[in-house]
Amino acid sequence: MSYSIVHTESSVGWGGQEIRVLRESKAFLDRGHQVTVLAPAQAEIAKRASDFGVPVCLVPIFKRNFRAFWLLRKALKRLKPDLVNTHSSTDSWLVAAVCLSMRHPPKVVRTRHICSQPSRSLTTRWLYHKAAQKVVTTGEAIRAQILKLGIPADHVVSIPTGINPDSYPPGSKNEAKEYLQLSGLTVIGVVATIRSWKGHRVLIEALKHLPSSHYRLLFVGDGPIRRTLQEELLDAGLADLVLFAGHQNVVLPWLQAMDVFVLPSYANEGISQALVQAMMAGIPVVTTTAGAISEVAKDGETALVVEPNDPPALRKAITTVLEDPQLARKLVTSARQFVLEHHSEVVMVESMDTVFQNLLPLRGKR
Secondary structure (H helix, E strand, O other): OOOEEEEEOOOOOOOHHHHHHHHHHHHHHHOOOEEEEEEOOOOHHHHHHHHHOOOEEEOOOOOOOHHHHHHHHHHHHHHOOOEEEEOOHHHHHHHHHHHHOOOOOOEEEEEEOOEOOOOOOHHHHHHHHHHOOEEEEOOHHHHHHHHOOOOOHHHEEEOOOOEOHHHOOOOOHHHHHHHOOOOOOEEEEEEOOOOHHHOHHHHHHHHOOOOOOOEEEEEEEOOOOHHHHHHHHHHOOOOOOEEEEEOOOOOHHHHHOOOEEEEOOOOEOOOOHHHHHHHHOOOOEEEEOOOOHHHOOOEOOOEEEEOOOOHHHHHHHHHHHHHOHHHHHHHHHHHHHHHHHHOEHHHHHHHHHHHHHHHHHHOOOO
16 A cells, blocks of 8 residues: 655754665655655755656745744645654754644654654653654664653654665775775774764864874764864864765765774764674774664674774774774674664564554544
């Protein structure tokens, strides 16, 4: 049975959350469903939706005001979706308000992507329990935070973000380094939006004494603090140590060039797509216990894991991986198997389809 879905996204940035929305939308389109993404014109997800073949409708939902409410209501009345899947705070509140004003509102699924404890206020609890007919989280740690609000356990389900394993095969490290003009260097890489809590500064502090003639920190991604970070590195005389690759539509060659992948986040982290991609690509991983990371990164099994905001511990873990090839191979083997079993895109889409299908018999009821 086909059905129509609208995804709303008020965030104007770009990262794993927005990528999941578009990849999931594309998968449901391929299954024969109708899918439209509603987002502000200045949002990166609106600009990049065409790259995924996903229809987008421009609605100014980046602020909570009457104009956003009215234009969102108009869009939903025109599209007549069976389901609305909200993804950020602002669009979730706007959708909740619009649905209250409609005689026959669509069913609402709220997906929570970040690991940060929501407010325990009555209005927030209403948003997650009554305004949404189902809450999806991208990790069990995030689900636990929602349950702390007093939301019934059967109302909240964890569906981790999945990837297409075939898109991230292991490759020749030497060839990748040669292609990216990094031959002869030990490459320690991060693939993440460059924002404070992703921990780029922590990694720099951990490795700032490495000689740039032998090592390179590779930052793949863009974000709000990139320019500030570059200026700080220049002032500290460390500009040659860090290569800023910017946003890359295809990250595989950058991953394959890495001797170790590091995710030094210290807050808010769900299950990082880049971390899962690195594991699938056969790159040994060093990361932290922030958020839901530990659901994928098992210390000593699939990665080396340290506490957040601990540069000495981070440096020691990275050094251990670089100096112990046998350990690195063990981590890579276990990590790839774990990803294949638990984090494939097929599993994610099937699970989301189940959530949606279970709500469809309830259409028209309020």
